[in-house]
Amino acid sequence: MDWDEMARPWLEAAPDLETSFQDVYTLLFAAANLKAGESILDVGCGTGPTLPTASKAVGTSGHVMGIDVAPPLVARAAERALDNVDLLIGDAGSHIYTPGAFDAIIANFGIMFFNDNDAAFQNLHKSVRTGGRIAATVWASPAENPWFSVPRRILDETVEGVPRPDPTGPGPMRFADPSILAGYLDKAGWNADIQTHDVLLRPPGTTKRVVDLHMKVTFGMMLAGLDVGKEELNRIKQAATEAFTEYEDEGVIRVPAKIHVVSATAR
Numbered sequence: 001m002d003w004d005e006m007a008r009p010w011l012e013a014a015p016d017l018e019t020s021f022q023d024v025y026t027l028l029f030a031a032a033n034l035k036a037g038e039s040i041l042d043v044g045c046g047t048g049p050t051l052p053t054a055s056k057a058v059g060t061s062g063h064v065m066g067i068d069v070a071p072p073l074v075a076r077a078a079e080r081a082l083d084n085v086d087l088l089i090g091d092a093g094s095h096i097y098t099p100g101a102f103d104a105i106i107a108n109f110g111i112m113f114f115n116d117n118d119a120a121f122q123n124l125h126k127s128v129r130t131g132g133r134i135a136a137t138v139w140a141s142p143a144e145n146p147w148f149s150v151p152r153r154i155l156d157e158t159v160e161g162v163p164r165p166d167p168t169g170p171g172p173m174r175f176a177d178p179s180i181l182a183g184y185l186d187k188a189g190w191n192a193d194i195q196t197h198d199v200l201l202r203p204p205g206t207t208k209r210v211v212d213l214h215m216k217v218t219f220g221m222m223l224a225g226l227d228v229g230k231e232e233l234n235r236i237k238q239a240a241t242e243a244f245t246e247y248e249d250e251g252v253i254r255v256p257a258k259i260h261v262v263s264a265t266a267r
């Protein structure tokens with residue numbers, strides 16, 4: 001995935017995404033159990049929705065380092081101006097960290113995009129002290145996540161030739177089967193426990209706003225690099241409006257979702 005290409009629509013969508021995923025962040029931080037004084041690495045921090053909570057949890061005696069490959073997203077994260085947070089632009093999977101620098105790693109939907117999973121999880125292992133932790137969220141299968149399966153079905157029905165990404169390659173659903181992630185973690189020296197949770201995504205606004213959000217992110221991601229005409233885009237919008245209306249109740253949209261929450265310890 002080209003996160004630089006995705007950066008502009010992602011920046012526009014970021015505030016609504018942050019509202020949508022509040023329940024996911026809650027599960028992430030419950031798993032992370034961050035403590036005052038700890039040193040934390042936030043992998044794939046993006047625009048930094050998890051940085052304020054991490055910053056508060058570790059307090060003034062602690063420190064948070066956010067790392068992300070997309071410079072525009074890191075620039076947005078920097079606008080949060082948190083005293084005990086520093087940011088890095090780079091590939092979290094291959095960046096050379098000071099060995100044992102971190103007590104814990106957090107990653108909200110940030111560990112599914114490495115080119116070389118074995119190398120990345122080993123590298124992250126080196127970056128924490130013995131007994132250091134990872135808490136991470138990853139999506140379960142598309143079938144259990146209408147947030148993704150609705151746009152995919154609509155594209156299948158409205159636009160010819162939209163490529164289907166390799167389900168095992170870098171992408172949001174690559175660890176839908178949690179045993180794949182558990183295997184990489186174990187091989188890299190992590191003892192992992194992975195729990196699956198049902199959550200509600202709570203995007204702000206009514207169907208129109210949620211469809212606009214999806215046009216930027218999910219449809220945007222799936223249509224990246226394709227030449228799609230205005231008529232097709234209108235058909236997609238129309239179908240998305242019908243589909244997401246089903247999740248609207250009294251003007252509020254709640255989309256059921258399933259995620260895996262990883263808690264791992266470095267041995």
Ligand SMILES: C[S@@+](CC[C@H](N)C(=O)[O-])C[C@H]1O[C@@H](n2cnc3c(N)ncnc32)[C@H](O)[C@@H]1O
Pocket residue numbers: 003043044045046047048049050067068069070073090091092093107108109110113114115
């Ligand atoms: C789904 S977004 C999640 C962003 C953020 N954690 C959040 O919850 O909004 C995935 C993020 O991972 C970043 N990313 C992808 N591959 C990466 C890599 N190899 N190293 C660091 N960041 C990466 C992307 O730029 C993007 O910001």
